[in-house]
Amino acid sequence: MEQHQHSHSDGIYTCPMHPEETGKKGDKCPKCGMDLVPVSDENASKVEVKLHTEPQTIEAGTSAKLTFAFQENNKHVPLDISHEMKVHLMIVDENLSWFRHIHPEEQADGSYTIAETFPNGGKYILFSDFKPQGAASVVDKKEIIVKGSSDSKADFSTKLVSVVDGYTVTLENGKDLKTNRSQALEISVVKDGKKLTESDIQPYLAATAHIAMVSKENKDFLHIHPISDDRFPIYAETHIKKTGTYRIWVEFQTNGKVHTADFTVDVAEGEKNAHDDGHHGHHEH
Incomplete structure (x- = not known):
């Protein structure tokens, strides 16, 4: 499972062999079992994400061009491919009734662009999930x-089916x-x-x-990739x-063909357990 972190380095630990695997002090890498080590300021991503829209004022029902620049010191930062793409862009409307997972394409100048048509007026939240070369994955949050x-x-x-x-x-x-x-998401089909x-x-x-x-409430975001399980065709583990x-x-x-199922759940307060205080899933953003 991939684990995604903010670009802020405080309290983030990473695997020396698999920098995309991140967590908290005391955690071990799920891929190789090595103890995670603190992310140094030198290794922490300081990427600034800039978004330009064309037209500047987006109208519902009309195609708009979104251009993302991932920069450090005003220079484009090279990105690694993660899950077959360099940028995963997930967009939701404020009511969380509309969802898109799309992939901006890299341009000659190092920026990434994609066209999207928004169905309604209102606020939309854009989560761009990317991995700077040699650094941990980052999720950036923008609003338009x-x-x-x-x-x-x-x-x-509540919607469970x-x-x-x-x-x-x-x-x-x-x-x-x-x-x-740490808990499972058990999904039957x-x-x-x-x-x-x-x-x-199919993968x-x-x-x-x-x-x-x-x-x-806060539009906190988790991006989770399932792992294999004999009981459920789609099974993941996360930490909310x-x-x-x-x-x-x-x-x-x-x-x-890609199908998109949707659910609505209420997450309750769980008992604090010192034994299970480590990070086993995907960080929120």
Whole structure:
């Protein structure tokens, strides 16, 4: 599992062999078992993310060009490929009713661009997930305002079953998510009465699936990649730091088509356990 951190280096530990694996003091690398070491100021990413939109004022229903520059000292920073792409851009609207996971393309000048059409007016939050060469992965958060009317409605009632393209996708343990512990996301998939196994799902961007979680309150963000499990075709482990309501999007691929299931969960306060105080999942942003 990949683990994503802010660019801020305080309290971040990383694996000497696998710098993309990050956590807290006392954690071990999930890939090789080595103790994580503090990220030095020299190794910490100081990348500044700049966003330019064209047109400057974006109108709902009209295509807009988004240009991202990942820079240090006003120079473009080279990025590593992570899960087949250099930049994963995830966009949600303020009501968390609309979600996109897209990939800006690298340009000759070192910037990354993509076109997107926003369906409604209002505020949108853009999370760009990238990995500067030789440094840990970073997630940057930006907000933009789109002009136009909005018929987008906020619905944060609990939703643990999502039907998409004939697939019934269920977050089986969605009522038991808590903070202060490492925990699983157990997701079943049924099609035409048949329970799918992991072998029925095609890899998508070098993972069984991609999972994004965004909190209702502060728009905290987790990007999670599942690991294999015999019981569930989509199974991941994470560590949720804050209580509250979260929207979850699960992208998985079958027969060359990507399907996006969505859930809404309430995360309760878990008991603080000194034994499980380490970082086992993905940091929030």
